[in-house]
Amino acid sequence: xxxxxxxxxxxxxxxxxxxxxxxxxxxxxxxxxxxxxxxxxxxxxxxxxxxxxxxxxxxxxxxxxxxxxxxxxxxxxxxxxxxxxxxxxxxxxxxxxxxxxxxxxxxxxxxxxxxxxxxxxxxxxxxxxxxxxxxxxxxxxxxxxxxxxxxxxxxxxxxxxxxxxxxxxxxxxxxxxxxxxxxxxxxxxxxxxxxxxxxxxxxxxxxxxxxxxxxxxxxxxxxxxxxxxxxxxxxxxxxxxxxxxxxxxxxxxxxxxxxxxxxxxxxxxxxxxxxxxxxxxxxxxxxxxxxxxxxxxxxxxxxxxxxxxxxxxxxxxxxxxxxxxxxxxxxxxxxxxxxxx
Numbered sequence: 001x002x003x004x005x006x007x008x009x010x011x012x013x014x015x016x017x018x019x020x021x022x023x024x025x026x027x028x029x030x031x032x033x034x035x036x037x038x039x040x041x042x043x044x045x046x047x048x049x050x051x052x053x054x055x056x057x058x059x060x061x062x063x064x065x066x067x068x069x070x071x072x073x074x075x076x077x078x079x080x081x082x083x084x085x086x087x088x089x090x091x092x093x094x095x096x097x098x099x100x101x102x103x104x105x106x107x108x109x110x111x112x113x114x115x116x117x118x119x120x121x122x123x124x125x126x127x128x129x130x131x132x133x134x135x136x137x138x139x140x141x142x143x144x145x146x147x148x149x150x151x152x153x154x155x156x157x158x159x160x161x162x163x164x165x166x167x168x169x170x171x172x173x174x175x176x177x178x179x180x181x182x183x184x185x186x187x188x189x190x191x192x193x194x195x196x197x198x199x200x201x202x203x204x205x206x207x208x209x210x211x212x213x214x215x216x217x218x219x220x221x222x223x224x225x226x227x228x229x230x231x232x233x234x235x236x237x238x239x240x241x242x243x244x245x246x247x248x249x250x251x252x253x254x255x256x257x258x259x260x261x262x263x264x265x266x267x268x269x270x271x272x273x274x275x276x277x278x279x280x281x282x283x284x285x286x287x288x289x290x291x292x293x294x295x296x297x298x299x300x301x302x303x304x305x306x307x308x309x310x311x312x313x314x315x316x317x318x319x320x321x322x323x324x325x326x327x328x329x330x331x332x333x334x335x336x337x338x339x340x341x
Contacts, residue, residue: 012056012158020049023091026098041089048085051077056161065151066222069236076240078161079138080248083168087176127174127185131193134171135200137164138241142204148218171197175256180263187260194253198246205242209235 023045027037054060055074064071099108111117123129140146141160149156175193177184185193208215214230223230 011154012161013053016049016053019095020046022098023094024098026094026096029097030094037094044085045089045091048082048089051085052082052161052165055082056158061157066219066226067228068147068216068219068223068233069240071147071151071219072237072240074161075138075141075164076245076248078164079134079168080245082165083172084176084248084252086169087172090178124170125174127189127193130171130174131196133167134197137167138200139204142241144216144218147216151218172252175252176259187256187263190256191253191260194249194256198249198253201241201245201249205238205240205245208238209242211235211238 024042027042030037055064055077060070060074064074096104096108124133141150141164146156146160150160151157171193174185175190177190181187211234212231214234216234217230219233220230223233
């Protein structure tokens, strides 16, 4: 990951630059047909791509090669920050529009319509599958042996970051899909996806934060040069997985809830406007008491779900702390007995 050579730059940076140029070309073509792209959309896309590019190139790559905690910042950018910004910019249509017409006609269209591609997408687009891939890639790349490969082999480092980015794009595109169900996940499913992802980050981050053993010895030379204790470096990395990653995900949860509310409001307005019968007005209460009665069950379910999530997070963090304390106590007792012997 940290090789600043020309080959590494070509393999990591050139594709991202080409994608950025394609996006900009698509935005310019949209503008010529009176469909201009807002500055905010362009800024979000560019920021997401640039943030990911900086996280895999020099000098950040060298710092990540030396410290586990810095490496976790790059992982956070690859799987949360960049995917959310890119997905929010709605790049699919612009990237397609930015491609040359022969490429769209002869390569893209046949490729997307191929049965294997369509079948694969129908599987990975399932909310449970996208969520499982999102959680699994984080845990997979946090395996100590794979972390060692990622900092010693440029190809493994690129594979790690690009796989995290691609799975992050898949996950967050399902969460922030503009279409409603059944063409996209139901809003309740979207909230559950974020909550389970946060819980997985809390479990892993809390354990790495409170543990007392060294899990990632591959960072030892860099930690020595930076005058940082290995256990402190790893605990800081665990904290980054635990708190900042979960905080960003919870911000996304708030946005998802807001979108859900906007969707419900839009659907209510649409039903009122286009209903052919006056009897449809009975579906919409005219008093505050009637409105509270109508949404009481839905709000209760949402509240129970939120309370259950908070309880699970607390139990996970508390359990990790207790387990780490017991392990540390056993180790201290063993060392004490050895010293006495």
